[in-house]
Amino acid sequence: MKIIGYLLLICIFLTGHALCSQGQNDGTIRIGVSASGFDNLNANDIAAALKVWGNTVGGEMGLTQVDVRLFPRHVNELRAAVDEYRPDGISVTVPEYLDIGLKVPEVYIAANENGPAISYVVIVGKETGISSPEDLSGRKLVIGKDRRMDLARPWLQTLMTDKTGKPHQSTFQTPKVVENPSKAILQVFFRQADAALVVSEAFDLACELNPQLRKKLRVVAESPPFITALFVFPHRVDRTQKTNKLKHAILNLYSSPNGRQVLTVFKSSQIKRYPVSVLDSTIQFVEHYRRVVTGTSPLETRP
Template sequence: MIVRLLALLFCLYFSAPVLLANATSTGNELFRLGFSTSLFTDVDENDAKAAMKVWGQVVGKARNIPIDADASIYHSADDVLAALQSRQIDAVGITTVEYFQIYKKTELARFFVTRNSGSLTEKFILLAHRDGAVKSLADLNGRNLHVYENARTSLATVWLNNTLYQKGQGRLEKLAGSLQKHKKLANTVLPVFFRQVDACLVTRSGFDVMTELNPQLGQALMVVAESEDVVPAIFVFRKDYQPTFLEELVAGLNELDQSSAGQQILNLFNSDGIEERPREELDLALDMLEKHENLPL
């Protein structure tokens, strides 16, 4: 992976000056993008910066768009909001949770969603061993739970807390005997399979891949609860960002998966495509977050 990344950086290094020179000669403002660290839970920040640099240059080269080669990385929703409001960045990649934290404070537009295994959304499932003690949500009290932590599970505990409240249970943090987060899916699921942990919270798509590789997992583990489909993360523009090349930029994003270089960049983001979608497709996730915000502590 790193070898491919370095090779792409080497090739694109020579095209970057052309893009920057074009921006200077035409007077166009450079397109500046940023990303939240929440999107890179299992990637070193320096590697993430390098990957984002390549990602921006691939789009820029394909459409002859002037792009700032150095993307910014932010560590909180407040930092993202400040950067958008001060126009330090023109677009940003964030989780849906972070979007919920800022969308009422700044105007955003042109929503893009990445695909994972062909799907723009994620479902979350609570798994337990068929021969274990957890058969329903009511059985979680005092039990040990593992949670899969990455960008596509940003809404997982939000959904589970809401569901527990609807069933008359307390918040997961107070209900569970212990709660551990893992950045590797196997480290989240396998302890439940070996009955070292009572239950785990993961993505349906991730578990489906694991059961394809190891059917025994599907035979031994059962789904205790499952969420609806929700959008876990987005890439979005400032509403007032209207350069002359905006439509070219949007087209380049939509077609990123149509080139081998673009596909390699998407792989770094654990995605197989990105496409523009209506803002309304976030409504279910936003409603989920609104309910969660109003839950009693």
């Protein structure tokens, strides 16, 4: 379902392009998609699928050439790919956006009624005696898989370190990743795990569907709001009618059945445009995590 959603999204991107004049100087329409959005799927299979869909839709619309490329996860390879490929638009995570170092005035983010950000929660059973993250020492923690979990582990690590980045003496067992948030929540409910790390929205929905969960479980830690992924137009791309039409197509996904199907995959009601400053707090967290917890830093930002 996830890959179908991404492919549909790309097709709608191309629909926006089809309403315009030819692409860049060589007439090619370029879309870059980070491999981070396709966990546990074969990269070659994804790239082949993206190419077939892009060429098929482009051919139906009479476009000269459509090139949809899957970018690697490794930061150096990702940045080199962006420099070489020079995409019209690119879909990346926030850490990747930071590492690429592009400067843009606006970003496009899947949002819902609560806005573009999400938060994570650590939930436990009320009868476990766990009242704070420090009480998780030696306990079993599960992580519910979700495409929005990019910053979940980094945030969890910050919970288990002091202000200098030194790990607390006590920590939980190595987390186990399960298929989805619901399974993680139910494992805690049925005492198969001591704690679960999930997107807060998933926990709220589960409790809405099954009120017994709220009676038996509680949140012992909640993250600040984070932006996890975005679509951007590199600043070097000229502001042609083509680019404006592409932006229009992204912002109006909700107005067509296929677009609404894509938004369902993104667990969103609409993709909206925001000033780049919406990323500030998330970028600050990533920089703090890299500097204090892992002792690393992002690549130098280009001018």
